[in-house]
Amino acid sequence: MLAVDDPGPPGRLPGVSLPAPTSENRAVVTGASSGIGTALAEELARRGYSVILIARRGDLLAELSQRLTDRYGVTAEVRAVDLSDRDQRAPLAAELASRDIAILCNNAGVATFGPVAELDLDFERAVMELNAVAVHDLTLAVLPGMLSRRGGGILITGSAAGNMPIPNNATYAASKAFTNSFSESLRGELTGSGINVTLLAPGPVRTDNPDQDEVGSKVPEFIWVTAAYTAKLSIDALERNKMRVVPGLISKGMSVAGQYSPRALTAPIVGAFYKKLGG
Template sequence: MSLPPPTPRNRAVVTGASSGIGAALAEQLAARGYSLVLVARRQDRLRELATRLSTTHRVEAEAYPCDLGDRDARAKLAGELAARDIAVLCNNAGFATYGLLSTLDPKRERSQVELDVVAVHELTLAVLPGMLARKAGAILITGSTAGNQPGPNNTTYAASKAFANTFAESLRAELAGTGVSCTLLAPGPVQTEFTRVAEVPAVDRLVPGALWVSAETVARQAVAGLAEDRRRVVPGLFAKVQTLGGLYSPRWISAALLRAVYRRVT
């Protein structure tokens, strides 16, 4: 089905909402009349966004500061969401690391898996029973074109997005006929703070500027895809080419090519 209609009681949840795609998703949903639960670590940015969206779109916007990489904090959030009427869940929070896996900080790699994989899984499990009981709900999972092929020197991120991509499309097929939908958002290069958080700003130079898409474009297409009950949303020409290459070229070729590319910036 399409997006459930917004009501005074239900909410759209957006994780990673303090910047980039998450903030843009929140804007798109608020413009459609959804009241929001905005989740991220940065309290000041969340509160600023919540205030602006409430004022501009006349919706309720709750700022919920939470480190989704922390198991206890995540469990608390999941428990609260399970008890609420959640119409839309945007599992968007995530980060990447670059470099030889053997040289990277094991704690940070573990945190990446907790955020990019475990949090997606747990929050989906938290809201899904309620959605099924109401026979209405929409789940958006932010995967990546990186999840379509091996990613040497970007190993944990590529693996985590392979999980997100497959999880989203598997869940979608499982939910057929229930009134609940799941859409995969699989962008390529997007103009956000992503590479700064990854601490590898040189990644920005790998792709010509004209091939990057804005967070606003990604969010607009993602929410339209949810409304149209689309299986997968791939914003931008470059991302579409990446997707075709990742899905249909021999994986050893993709692995060798990406290994050569990422070695230049790590």
């Protein structure tokens, strides 16, 4: 049972601000080896947090770790883990449950395009495991500790794609519907607990992922925002316990339209666009 009627730590307004960085506590970032995750890790280190960097590519995490330590003087631990693999994830979750985790950024995620029946079904299962089940697992791992310390921040990277049905992107859209809903529901449960929960639900964010070349050519340039801007906005929002952050004016507008337009109308329109990406 979560204790949610607690006024929070003395000297801090309930639900506002984050635990200050200490030599003991850590900010955890999943998907830290590229894109938004690297930017989140950099933003947290810049604010003085020592970090735990998680992704599969340990070499990239090691480079980032060195850079963050050199630049900001923080400790940066590396965990090379495939989060879609339950056997690899379990010891990581146990470790996080036993540590002083000030901030958890559940950010790792991948997308697939095309009719789900034509895609690799094992990979589709792995996408669900990574984008949804791992987010649930790691959040549940850190929650008891955050509740007992009466402080913490949980950032969940969902997506504008989670706001609506998207044919030809079905697994991704559904997995992000989970993250969007889980984040905003959890935030409601934790009101007054001292734990902030913010959903990052971006539209297009420019990263160095080569997969973006295909999408990039079909999405107008003015809609894109940078990963660094997204990361700064996200940690600012988490600090203020904002429910949802959507970087970029155009994406904000599209997010509202996606949430409130009739789904029977949006599904075929959006599906036709994603069909071009699925090729």
